[in-house]
Amino acid sequence: MEAINHIYLDYAATTPVDPEVVGVMTPYFSSNFGNASSLHSFGKEAKEAVERARMQVASLTHSPASEIIFTSSGTESNNTAVKGTALAMRRRGNHIITSAIEHSSVFEPILFMKELGFDATFIDVDHFGMVDPEDIRKAVTPKTILISVMHANNEFGTIQPIFEIGTIAREHDICCHVDMVQTFGHLPIDMSRLPVDLASFSAHKLYGPKGVGGLYARTGTKIHPIILGGHQENGRRASTHNVPGIVGFGKAAEIASLRMHEETASLKKFRDRLIEGLYKDMRPVQFNGHPAKRLPGNVHISVPGVPGDLMLSGLAQNGIACSAGSACSAGNTGSSRVLNALGISGDLAGNSLRFSLGRHTRPEDIDRVIDVLPAIVKELRDKKQGAAK
Ligand code: PLP
Numbered sequence: 001m002e003a004i005n006h007i008y009l010d011y012a013a014t015t016p017v018d019p020e021v022v023g024v025m026t027p028y029f030s031s032n033f034g035n036a037s038s039l040h041s042f043g044k045e046a047k048e049a050v051e052r053a054r055m056q057v058a059s060l061t062h063s064p065a066s067e068i069i070f071t072s073s074g075t076e077s078n079n080t081a082v083k084g085t086a087l088a089m090r091r092r093g094n095h096i097i098t099s100a101i102e103h104s105s106v107f108e109p110i111l112f113m114k115e116l117g118f119d120a121t122f123i124d125v126d127h128f129g130m131v132d133p134e135d136i137r138k139a140v141t142p143k144t145i146l147i148s149v150m151h152a153n154n155e156f157g158t159i160q161p162i163f164e165i166g167t168i169a170r171e172h173d174i175c176c177h178v179d180m181v182q183t184f185g186h187l188p189i190d191m192s193r194l195p196v197d198l199a200s201f202s203a204h205k206l207y208g209p210k211g212v213g214g215l216y217a218r219t220g221t222k223i224h225p226i227i228l229g230g231h232q233e234n235g236r237r238a239s240t241h242n243v244p245g246i247v248g249f250g251k252a253a254e255i256a257s258l259r260m261h262e263e264t265a266s267l268k269k270f271r272d273r274l275i276e277g278l279y280k281d282m283r284p285v286q287f288n289g290h291p292a293k294r295l296p297g298n299v300h301i302s303v304p305g306v307p308g309d310l311m312l313s314g315l316a317q318n319g320i321a322c323s324a325g326s327a328c329s330a331g332n333t334g335s336s337r338v339l340n341a342l343g344i345s346g347d348l349a350g351n352s353l354r355f356s357l358g359r360h361t362r363p364e365d366i367d368r369v370i371d372v373l374p375a376i377v378k379e380l381r382d383k384k385q386g387a388a389k
Contacts, residue, residue, distance in 0.1 A: 074105065186295065
């Protein structure tokens with residue numbers, strides 16, 4: 001029988017819904033079940049709840065509530081940003097600039113737009129996984145209509161210079177989109193200062209429910225709706241509102257704003273403790289991503305010669321859940337496009353693990369990993385050496 005995981009270190013894949021969030025969502029399933037578009041009292045009640053949540057989400061980004069569009073996910077927000085901008089701006093130009101390390105929900109819509117005749121430049125990253133804004137500047141052409149670069153990478157955690165990238169976009173009057181799915185609710189975001197026009201969020205990465213997302217769209221940003229067939233969200237995204245989900249997203253955003261500062265500080269401490277412990281007892285081990293400009297809870301390692309899936313199952317047998325690369329590409333334990341872009345070769349990419357720490361991580365969880373993983377790696381190395389003899 002498979003061992004039950006007791007230590008969850010995969011918060012970048014998803015987070016448990018906060019009980020307080022569940023509490024505020026519950027009435028909107030069966031008691032206050034109205035359709036937010038209906039004009040009677042049931043509908044009005046639902047609409048008020050949606051608008052309250054919009055304010056909660058907007059407040060976490062320092063933006064007016066009218067600039068938040070509710071969607072079904074980070075994936076939908078990213079699809080809307082890419083396809084919606086391309087369609088709305090197609091008479092002005094057909095060129096999109098992005099990075100080589102974007103999440104598939106940005107990368108694949110861009111490939112799709114290429115098939116439709118758009119042109120795209122994929123900017124390489126350095127060995128820390130960082131985009132150089134000057135490379136973006138050099139890639140701009142008179143036909144560029146969109147620059148899309150993620151805030152922090154979901155696999156190896158590097159935080160990108162989005163202020164500088166947005167500034168370049170502004171200088172050239174180009175729409176700038178940032179995938180903030182891994183940072184919204186975890187790092188401070190101030191849209192009143194950031195030169196960014198579109199940003200994607202997802203509730204389930206910040207202790208909210210799955211299946212709810214947000215797209216920040218600065219007033220005046222031209223974006224063609226992708227989901228058609230209704231007037232919801234001011235005609236920017238059709239479909240009946242997921243009222244309980246949206247209410248939960250709002251509450252999760254409110255809780256995040258209260259806890260972010262304290263949580264970031266403790267996550268950084270745990271992250272650094274894990275890095276130190278693994279470095280001490282498990283060499284050779286490579287730590288991926290930027291050493292300082294990285295998500296507070298992310299540790300991404302490659303262990304030369306030791307397959308990620310074997311380390312993963314060894315950890316699972318010890319009750320520890322983490323991920324090999326990115327959970328979004330689980331099943332794809334082979335070399336990852338994103339790790340390749342970071343300069344991690346096919347084999348080494350398959351020797352990688354991602355730990356993502358979160359709100360319920362305790363110091364003893366970290367100590368347990370430091371205890372268990374070096375022993376698993378030693379055993380796998382010994383086995384391999386034995387087989388080679
Ligand atoms: N963008 C990034 C950076 C992500 O990490 C993810 C999910 O892991 C997504 C987008 C997709 O978000 P969702 O799961 O809400 O579709």
